[in-house]
Amino acid sequence: MKKIISGVLSAVMLTSVLCACNDGGNQSNSSQSGNNADSSQQTVTTEVATTQPATEPNYKDTNYVAQIPQKNQTYKFEEISLDEAATSSGYSISDSAFRITDPIVYGEYLVVRVTYSNINSTDFCAYNVIFDLDGNMVANISNVSLNEGYGKSGQIQGIYGDYTVLRFPIHSEDKYALYNLKTKELKYIDSEYGSPKMDNGVIVFGKKEETGYKYGALDLDLNEIVPAEYDELSLASPTLFRAKKDEKYGLIDFNNKVVVDFNYKEIVRFNGVEDDSFSAFVDFEKNINKYTLALDENDKIVLIDSQGEISDSNFEISEDKLGVGRVVSQYDNKTYIKNNETVTDIDGNSITDNVLKGNLNGGFVNGYCVAGDEDGAYNLVDSNGNVIYTKSSDEYIKYFSSVDQSGLFMVDYYSKAYSYVRTEILDLAGNIVYTTQEKGLSSMGNGLFEKYEYKQYRVYKVTAE
Template identity: 85%
Template sequence: MKKIISGVLGAVMLTSVLCACNDGGNQSNSSQSGDNANSSQQTVTTEVATTQPATEPNYKDTNYVAPIPPKNQTYKFEEISLDEAATSSGYSMSDSAFRINDADMYGEYLVVQVFYSNINSTDFCAYNVIFDLDGNMVANISNISIEEGYGKSGQIQGIYGDYTVLRLPIHGEDKYALYNLKTKELKYIDSEYGSPKMDNGVIVFGKEEETGYKYGALDLDLNEIVPAEYDELSLASPTLFRAKKDEKYGLIDFNNKVVVDFNYKDIVKFNGVEDDSFSAFVDFDKNINKYTLALDENDKIVLIDRQGKISDSNFEILEHNLGVGRVVSQYDNKTYIKNNKIVTDIDGNSITDNVFKGNLNCGFVNGYCVTEDDDGVYNLVDINGGTIYTKSSDEYEIEHFSSVDQNGLFEVVYSLGNSVKTEILDLSGNTVYSIQEKGFYPIGNGLFEKYENKQYRVYRVIAE
């Protein structure tokens, strides 16, 4: 269900939210749910199809580049109806106790976060509802949780492809399961694996050990592939984990074999970012670089390739700058490094020295980088340094200039005194949508969210 928005139509991490402490009283049948919870830990609702343990390595010589549309391309700007997030749970969007608290993109899925009632109320619950990009509801995690005999506050812990990890609460406890959004197959994860979360095709879990709380990993068949022996663990590439041990980082493979020794203060993931919460526009499997960066014990930057081979570099990057935006990118088989506001190729040739740092995704994202010079001129440049779009702070002050999303769309917000204007544009400079207010926020894949009337609404752009 969609609604057309009037306007100028001319030529886009969910984090785990509060566990509902009152879920013990929010059961469809409290006496039955206790029995179901105990028995379902031992049984599988349906069998899960065999899958590969992580993304299949599909390395290319270039990261994903957003397409440039024809000049005078026209668009529709539509609101995606999220009514089913309420009605599928027996609520109403007009109910003052119901609110959509956030919306995020996970690959090809839109995930909304729902709160019902006040956190101190016995009616309170917090749950996720998943939609496809056409606005069709795919899954209500609250309903799945209730059907399995647990509380209403069913939530997800990441999505990869059609797989997600569910968190199902009961009487102050959490049970976890692997769920297929297409087949509806569900398989419980053994309780020895604490707080499991999906991470690009693997499931990272925690476990209390004698040496403290440690992390390991499961594949999508729920086989333990990395034991719980690391202080941090996350997928760095389709074949390697970034792991921390004894205050140092290294790389390990899916057999827990050390590929790069634990000698580094930091290692950037092979998609060019240190923290995936900053990478809403950087699809993991479309942006795996040939090289990444690491900071050694002597504060020297080294290059690491996908086989773990280490080579010296001439880059001097402060440790805190490794965690700001997209530090490494690769286009036409050339590697580019962002050092604060400067982007050069691997040989030191400059592409730009004016990277706009106002974006979490600053640097080259989907083939383009936002820059800002000392005169307040903003440019969108390609990897050759060519200007695709330019805008100066003359009539209006530019408050925000977003990175380019996967569909080649970006947002510019202007202000002058009490006047505010928001424009959504494409890479040919066509105005997709314009309005005399702010509040739209790109969340990837041509989707935008806006906070209105105490809850979030989601809009999408469609080329006509």
């Protein structure tokens, strides 16, 4: 269900959540009663789950490019109703003690945190609710239970396809399970696999040892595919892990075979993003490159291909730039490397010399790079070096977001005196989708935007007409 906020506009565009419920008072009892009814329908199963590993990607299908719309395209700017997040758990959306916070996009899902905290009673509950990107509720985690008598809330530990890992706070010991969003089936995760988290189709877990935590991985059948022997572990590509051991990084496959030796200070994932700062804009499986970068012991950048072959690079990147934005990207079978002020291919040919004189934001995301010059103008540049759109103004542009999957980006304007003026959402044709003079709007990816209002978040969706 959606609320139309502004009608048709002339087109001009997991967080870690503590989940616990205390039974006390009518509100909590109402929620608990509803949860008991729902939990009786939950099935604890040992059936085999659909499993990865994913196969080597077809690179012709990776690295999505957002399409440029026609001039004068029109849009709707709608608030997505999240009312079901409250009512399905026995609370009312109109209750002042009810809050929706921390919305985040995980692939095809919108996840929100829900809290109910009544200062006049002991009632408190915090849980996750999962929606699709159109605002249809997929799962209310407060209605999922491992067993009768256990806590009725779960913490989402990442989502992949139909699966999520849930954490159930049960007295002094947390319990974990693999949950199928479609079939509602739960599968216990053995307690020896501590703090499991979903990472693009594998489950990374930790084990506490005398020297600290060591990390390994399970597949979606809960088979141990990597033993707990690494200081860090995350998915680097559909077939490789990025692992850290003895203060050095390397790459291993799903059989724990070393593909790239542990000789590097840093290795960037094959989606070109070292951290999760661009996770809303870069879909892991749709943005895999044939090459990535590593920083060796001599502070030299080397190129690594998808088979683990290493070659010297024709470019230099300072170490502090490896974790900023999308460092590596691939379009039309060509690989591009982002440095502070240039974008080059792997042969060292620059595609931004003619338009870039200042800051470079984000790298190529969904086919476009945001390049700012010394005069305060910003350019959207495609992978051929063509300027798709230029934004120049007497007003100071403080923020220019990357292009999302829907081809939308956001610009915050400030005066020369650094006073906030307005925020615009635009599309790649330069059409203004939405304008507001109120602070707080931010992009979530996939045409979704969030805004903090009245002690909670609201989520909006832009759709083309």
